[in-house]
Amino acid sequence: MNDRCKNKNKLKKKNTIKNRNTNKRFQFSKLALVALILIGFGLLPAFQRDVAATGVNEEKQSVPLQPIIDQADAGAEIHLETGRYSGPVVITKPLTLIGNTAVTVHNEQEQAAISIQASDVKLEGFRVEHNGRQPAAAVQITGSNSEVAELTIRSKGAGLLLRDAASAVIQDNTIEWAGTSTTPSSQKGNGIDLYNSANSRIEGNKIHGMLDGIYLENSRNTVVNDNRLIRTRYGIHCMYIDGSSVTNNTGEENMTGAMIMGVKNTVVSGNTFRKQSTNVHSQGILLYDVHRSKVQNNTIEGNRVGMNIAESSGNEIQDNGLIRNFVGIQMVLAEGNQFMQNRFISNVIDASAMDSKDNILKENYWDSFQGLDLNQDGISELSYAINPFYEQLVSRNAAYQLFFQSPGMVFLSELHSEGKNKWTSDESPQMSIENTELSGTPGTDGTNVKTRSSLVWVIGLLLLGLSTSTMIYMGVWRK
Known part of the structure; x- marks a missing residue:
């Protein structure tokens, strides 16, 4: 009797456990089914689409970035938390890497800190410290449709290198030389190099502080707009970029502001180049072997040569302000330009x-x-033949620059008329600066020019009065 009760209790307990297991399996199946449905509707991620990564490990050291990249799925958006991450990094799949100014990726090796080998990759918002030497770059891109935005790059090599990387967007980045200021140019890399x-x-x-600020070669249909280039060799260096535009850029204290070489059908407009x-x-702008292009509405101020045009033809050079340069425009083997x-x-x-011919100068203002x-139409009936006397004189003895626009120099210049029929001439010069468009030329509007001219006259009269009073006073005092 007791044995039968015991067996009965064992059987009852066994059935209870079985039912519980069945219920658990049923509940798990329901949860799995719900999860699959949510994944199907995109409410739960089937893959890693949004990844958060921290840049400090338990030992407070920088974290290698490559494993974080490797673990993310294609198309993922990785948000780097505040901290330091170590490179180098190779990206071989489309993804987005986002940080902030407190995120730093540093690299001490002689290869790119970040190498983008896939298409559709985006970098945004963090710092890159690259201590690898030239030719290694902070960021190297070989994939198309890449975007690099709002990075702060300090490099001892190059900044951004793009090779066979079409349709890239390089926007709002800061790129600085991280080495010493005495480093020779041969050891530096370019800021942005395509x-x-x-x-x-x-x-x-x-x-x-880089070698060339922006260097473009064989990269057609490229837009270079609203960049600032400071203390580089060439601010913008273009070679074979037909059908492109260089607009609204600012260059200061470079050896050359913009070196435009071997291009056709290109627009250079709205730029400001000072103190080259x-x-x-x-020089402010060099056009070498440039054809059928437009150079317009640029401000070129305080350079040794404002605009140098060599072996170029068929270009329209219009509405530019050439101010306080040693030479305004210099032409060598330039033909058929307007x-x-x-x-x-x-x-x-x-x-x-x-050695330049058939160039047309028309309606320019010469102070x-x-x-x-x-x-009274604002155009002079007299043509302006540009007298080469002063240039020839200072080329023989630079000290004569001290007599620039002095009465004696002007008088001697007017006496020089040898070969005048071959001088470069403006057949219809503007009489007044008010008759030309002045947008994009700070400090050269008619009102300011008149104000400065009046001020010069006032100062001159004051000095004349002071000198006259002094002579009279000294004469009376001696008596």
């Missing part, structure tokens, strides 16, 4: 031409020219 990377956009970047005078070959409505103000030498306007 080769064979067409249809790209480079916009809103600030580049300081550190070298005997310094110079219209430009403003030449306070240049030591307005323009010079060597050193006194014309004659009989019909």
Whole structure:
């Protein structure tokens, strides 16, 4: 009897456990089914689409970034938390890497800190400290449709290198040389360097102290807009970028502001290049082997040579302000170019031409020219032939620069008329600066020019009165 009761209790307990297991399996199946349904509707991630990564491990050391990249799925968006991450890193799948100014990726090796080998990769918002030497770069891109935005890069090599990387967007980055200020140019890399990377956009970047600020070669249909280039060799260096535009950029204290070489059908407009005078070959804009392009509405101020045009033809050079340069425009083997409505103000030498012909100068303003306007249309009936006397004189003895625009120098210049029929001439010069468009030329509007001119006259009269009073006083005192 007791044995039967015991067996009965055992059987009852066994059935209870079985039922519980069945219920658990049923509940798990329901949960799995619900999860699959949610995944199907995109309410739960089937793969890693949004990944958070921390840059400090338990030992408070920087964290290797490569494992974080490797663990993320293609298309993931990785958010880097505050901290330091170590490179180098190779990205071989599309993804987005986002940080902030308190996130730093540093690299001490002689290879790119971040190498992007896949298409559709985006980097945004963090710092990169690259201590690898030239030619290694902080970021190297070989994939198309990449975007690099709002990075702060300090590099002892190059900044951003793009090779066969079409349709890139390089926007709002700061790139600085991280080595010593005495490092020779041969050991530096370029700030942004594109080769064979067409249809790209480079916009809103600030580049300081690199070899060339922005270097483009064989990268057609490229937009270079609103960048600031400071203390580089060439602020913008373009070679074979047909159908491109260089617009609204600012260059200061570079050896050359913009070196445009071997291009066609390109627009150079709205740029400001100041204080390019550190070298005997310094210039605001150099056009070399440039054809059928437009150079317009640029401000070129305080350079050794404002604009140098060599072996170039068929270009429209219009509405530029050439201010306080040693030479305003210099032409060498330049043919068939049009110079219209430009403003030449306070240049030591307005323009010079060597072995150049069939260039048309029309309706430019020359502050050193006194014309004659009989019909009051703002255009002089007298042409302005650019006298090469002063340029020839200072080329023989630079000390004569001290006598720039002195009465004696002006008198001697007017006596020099040898070969005048071959001088570069503006057949219809503007009589007044008010007759030209002045947008994009700070400090050169008619009101300011008049104000400065009046101020010069007032100061001159005061000095004259002071000197006269002194002579009278000294004469009376001696008596």
